[in-house]
Amino acid sequence: MDTLEINSRMKSLPHWDLIDVSGMPEIQRVYKLKDFREALNFTDQVGELAEKEQHHPTILTEWGKATVTWWTHTARGLTPDDFNLAAQCDSVYESKSYLQK
Amino acid sequence: MDTLEINSRMKSLPHWDLIDVSGMPEIQRVYKLKDFREALNFTDQVGELAEKEQHHPTILTEWGKATVTWWTHTARGLTPDDFNLAAQCDSVYESKSYLQK
Numbered sequence: 001m002d003t004l005e006i007n008s009r010m011k012s013l014p015h016w017d018l019i020d021v022s023g024m025p026e027i028q029r030v031y032k033l034k035d036f037r038e039a040l041n042f043t044d045q046v047g048e049l050a051e052k053e054q055h056h057p058t059i060l061t062e063w064g065k066a067t068v069t070w071w072t073h074t075a076r077g078l079t080p081d082d083f084n085l086a087a088q089c090d091s092v093y094e095s096k097s098y099l100q101k
Numbered sequence: 102m103d104t105l106e107i108n109s110r111m112k113s114l115p116h117w118d119l120i121d122v123s124g125m126p127e128i129q130r131v132y133k134l135k136d137f138r139e140a141l142n143f144t145d146q147v148g149e150l151a152e153k154e155q156h157h158p159t160i161l162t163e164w165g166k167a168t169v170t171w172w173t174h175t176a177r178g179l180t181p182d183d184f185n186l187a188a189q190c191d192s193v194y195e196s197k198s199y200l201q202k
Contacts, residue, residue, distance in 0.1 A: 043144060051137060061148065061162065
């Protein structure tokens with residue numbers, strides 16, 4: 001996926017940042033949450049989504065926030081899967097389904 | 102907790118590293134796990150332990166590993182709680198209870 005396509009897809013993910021990790025592009029969003037419990041529940045739901053799709057992010061779980069990062073190891077960069085999964089994470093966040101557990 | 106006491110307690114946690122984060126000491130361990138599912142289950146169990154004790158780490162969940170970091174925000178450093186919880190994380194890991202879900 002070239003820079004032009006990446007920039008185009010980033011426009012549909014206004015809360016995500018394009019970051020450079022040792023020369024490799026990745027996308028990252030920090031989700032604000034109420035406390036550790038909410039961050040843990042959200043992590044669990046993003047993790048279950050990743051398992052279902054068999055495409056996996058890194059998730060940093062902290063008190064009051066969760067940071068999700070997507071990239072595709074085999075492509076050494078970004079693929080449409082990364083952007084699709086990022087959008088699905090936003091849907092989980094907006095649905096507030098992580099409030100129930 | 103002073104350097105002498107920290108160094109003494111580190112001896113009982115051979116798999117943990119003492120790290121410096123902007124001049125503040127923290128302790129960190131990378132737990133090796135089989136895949137993303139195991140890392141997610143382990144994260145969940147460490148998170149539940151943290152909620153039970155009301156003392157919270159950061160947990161980085163990735164395919165095949167989980168990195169747990171403890172420190173005490175209010176102390177701007179390490180307290181006995183951090184070492185106790187680190188030892189409890191090791192017990193979770195050794196019990197392999199994260200294999201069931």
